[in-house]
Structures are given as structure tokens and as C-alpha cells.
Amino acid sequence: MQPLPLLHEATLTSLRRTKNLLAFSGGGDSTALFFLLLAHNIPFDIAHVNYQTREQSSVEEAYAKRLAEMYHKHLFSFTCKLENANFEHYAREERYTFFEAVIQEHGYENLLTAHHLGDQLEWFLMQLTRGAGLVEMLGMQEVESREHYTLMRPLLHVSKKKLQDYLEEHNITYFNDASNDSFKHLRNKFRHDYATPLIDAYEEGIAKSFAYLEEDRKRLLPHQPKRLKELFILPKDADDLINIRQIDKILKLLGILVSKAQRDEILKTESCVIGGKIAVCFEKERIFIAPYLKHDMEKHFKEVCRKARIPSKIRPYLYTSGIDPNVLR
Template sequence: MQQLPKLSANAIEILKTTKNLLAFSGGSDSTALFFILKELNIKFDVALVNYQTRKESSLEEEYAKQLAKQNNKECFTLTCKLENNNFEHNARSTRYTFFQEIIDKNAYDVLLTAHHLNDKFEWFLMQLSRGAGAVELSGMNEVEETQNFKTIRPLLHVEKKQIETFLHVNKIKYFLDASNNDKKYFRNQIRNEFSNAFCEKYANGIKKSFDYLQRDTKRLLPKNTQHIKNLYILENNEDDLINIRGIDKIVKKLGTLLSSASREEILRTKDCIVSSKIAVVFSQNKIYICPWIKITMDKKFKEACRVEKIPSKIRPYMYKENISIETIL
């Protein structure tokens, strides 16, 4: 194929040895990634969510099934109908819950998404407009570890215009989503009024800036993290900004995104359950983060935890996973 966008060597090296699932929509970005991966002989299957929001939705689903069948790939689909209230948030939650279920059931190692450089810069501007620090501004990474799989964005350094050129030159069919031009969505305002034009003109400088920003933000994150299964223990830093950045990164690994309200609650209470899923508890010197569960515990274990001042919210997970008290003292 002509005008093949170049994926990073790091992404290719990982994807050659893993079981991969592509988040597919039928739009330009995921369609381009489908054919790029195929050209590179990287094995993958596809997953699509049909929200039934447009007349093309069923055609996009059929296109995904057709491509999968022609290329001997599994195609997982979900058809659903969501309320218009807070649609973007609900759609993302539904989509990633669906992906997680597929990954768990079929033992995929990697979730592939088609985010590209323009998406990354768009996110940067959105965060900048809301008031954000360096960690938040650096945004999405090419490779991110989550609870039991990696999320890889192989096109993250590729410009949108390169993707469009690749599709045009190779006469590859894809669908246009008219809702991407609807300015009632803040993301679309940023994209259409600022990010696309700026990115097209200054792409090389943006790439370099993101590289610098990525390296700089690593210095702002906690270094000493103890990890036993899905129980994470951070040092309790005097600077709560460093603490919340470390917590945010770990909570994301466990499959949840922190809202501004959640961050404020964590720092205010120092002892809470996030989204009814994850326990975050501060002690004098440590911060404990783990899945929140309810389970009947042995009395001796509970008493031993009390004596050693193990926070009550992390005890059930420790008991279920047979994590000894001695390993976290």
C-alpha cells in the first residue's frame, strides 16, 4: 500500500507478540489503522459499538463485519441505545465496559485505539482551557498499562492529514460522522476552531513539545510504588499535588478515570471509595489503593489488621487475594 503512515518501533515490537483487539468504528482513523496493521502482518480482531445515533450506524456495523470476514478476523459488536443526557460520557463508559468484557472473556493482551496527533493536541487544549497541570496536559500515552491489559495507540505521533492521504491514495472505504461537526460538543469546538488548523501548520513542533512534556511529567510522579497484585502502596508525600497524580495514574490502571470531584473528595477525606469500585486510603506515611470489595473475613485476620493498623477499606481485598500483612508493613 502507498503512503503508509509509520508506526513507532516500540508499538510494532509489542504488537508482533500479543493478542490484539482493535476498537473499530468505520471512521477514517480506525479504518486506516485496520489496513496499516494488516499491511504490517500484525494479528488482531475488531470490536464495534453501534449506538444507533445515525442512519449510517447499521452500515458501519455491517462494514466492520464484512472486513473481519474477508480478513479472517473475529468481529465483536454491541448494539445499544443511550440517552442524550451526557451522551459522550455514557458512550465512553459503555464502550470501554464492552471492550473489557471481550478482553476478559477472550484473553486479549492489548486494546488498540486509533487516536492520533491531532487528538492528543485537542486533548491538550481542552485541559488547558479548564486549568490543568503538566501531568494532565501531557494527556494520553502511546502505551498505557491498565488492570489486565495494555492500551496501545500506534498512531499517536501521526498527523490526521497523513491518515486521510493514506485512505485517499489507496481508495479505502470509510464513513464520515457528521456529529463531529456539531459544536454543541466542547471537543468539536476545540477541534474545528483551533486544534486541527494549528496542528496542520505546526505538527513537528507539537510532536517535539509532547516528547519534552512526557519526559518532564515523569519527574513529577511518585517514584516509590509497592505493587502486590492490584494493591498499590505509595509514599504519602507532603505535597498533595504529587499524591493525587500518583493516585490518578494507579486508579486509571485499575480501569477508572478520576473526575475533578473525585480528586477533591480523595484529598479532603483521605479515606474514600471511588466510583463504588476502588478504595483510596491515606495513613501517616503511606497511601493504599486497591479494588473495593465486600467479603466475610476471618476474625483472626481482622484482629491482626487492627493491631497493625491496616486500613479497614483495604482489608477485604487483602483477605480475598491472600496478601499477608507482613508484606505491606
């Protein structure tokens, strides 16, 4: 099978040097990525989640097993049953909890997902209608650092049509999820009515625009946060727009999508608790973000924190997590 030039050469070079885990559903996108990785001699194993929501769920799991055996890949399987209410949210939580457990136990460096150009445009349009900024609208990046691994989306610049053409050209079996055609989920309506027609008509221009926008996003997020467990420390920028964009991104990693009122509160107070869960505190040169806790602390510990200029709302998390304040000087 001849590989198509769908993956960036820089991505391929990076993946050849690392231990990779592919999130595999048996649908067209993840199946195309499976065979593209094979064609480019990328080392990887696969992880599959069976939600037991459709009759073909067991068939998709069996297909994952068959591919793993045929191509000598290790398969990690997880089966769960979720309630219908807010299914997508809880399915994502279960899925990533499973993936991250596998990654930590077996030492994988990258988690590969098959998000494509249509997924990126669909997200962009949904955020656009909600009054989001550039960073929020570009919620998907090809390479995204997580605490214990790197999340990679190698197909983010590729249209679904090209992936389907690849599957058909090589006569590769894959499965269609009927729930993707249901307008019960708002994202499906955006995909059907807006994202897919736009990409069909203007694919090349849309792909180029996202590449340019990604460069703009990097300028809005110029600083890399330091992370210790669930504590994040950012350099404080002279531009509050950059500060709030960086904070926004970290809060999203922690599962919180902030409103405009909350953003205004963060910048106005420079010391607040968002959603009763996460403390965001400015110091002279740094911004601290950590889970908000209340805990009695030893007098000596509080004095060390004071000397290290660690905000009071952050100290209980350091204390309970065993983080030495001295390393934050």
C-alpha cells in the same frame, strides 16, 4: 499496499509478539489503523460497537464484517441503544465494558485505539482551560497499563491529515460521523476552532513538544503502583507533588476526577474518602487506594491488618475481596 512510516518501530516490534484487539468504528482513523496494521503484518482482530444513532450505523457494521471476512479477522460486534443525555459518557462506558469482556474471555493482551495527534491536542487544550496540571493535560499516553490488558494508541503522534492522505492515496473506504461536526459537544468546538488550525500550522513542533512533555510526565510519576483487584499501593514519595499526581492518575482510572479542594484534603488529612467511594490513606512508607466499604470483620483479620500496617479504611475492601493482608507486608 506499501506501509507508510507512521508507526514507531518499537511499537511494531511489541505488537508482533502479542495478541491484539482493534477498536474499529469504520471511521477514517480506525480504518487507517486497520490497514496500517495489515501493511506491517501485525496480528489483530476487531471489535465494533453499533450505537444505532445514525442511518449509516448498520452500514458501518456491515463494512466491519466485510473487512473481517476479507482479511480473515475475527469480528466481535455489540449493539446497544443509549439515551441522548450525556451520550458520550455512557457510550464510552458501554464501549469499554464490551471491549474488556472480549479481552478477558479471549485472552487479548492489547486493546488498540486510533486516537491521533489532534485528539491529544484537543484534550490538552480543554484541560488547560479548566486549570489542570501537566499530568491531567497529558491524559493520553501511547501505552497505558490497565488491570487485565494494555491500552495502546499507536497513532498518537500522527496528525489526522496524514491519516486521511494515507486513506486517499490507497483509495480506502471509510465513513464520516456527522456528529463530529456538531458544536453540541464542546470537544468538537475545541477541535474545529483551536486544535486543527494549530496542527495544520505547527504539526512538527506540536508533536515534538508532546514527546518532551511525556518525558516530564514520567518524572512526575516515577513510581509504578502495585495492583490487586481494585486495591492500589504506591510507594510514598518525599515530594507531595509526586504523591498527588500519582493518586490523581489512579483515581482517574477508577472513574473519579478530583478537584483542587479534594487534592488539598488528601494531602492534609492523609486519610479520607473521595466522593464517598474511594479511600485514600497514607501509611509511613506507602499510600493505599481502594473502594471504601463498611463491613464487619473478624478480630483475627483486623489484627493481621494491624501488623501489616494496613489503614483501617482499606481493611473492609481487603476482607470482602478475599485479599490476604499478609501478602501486603
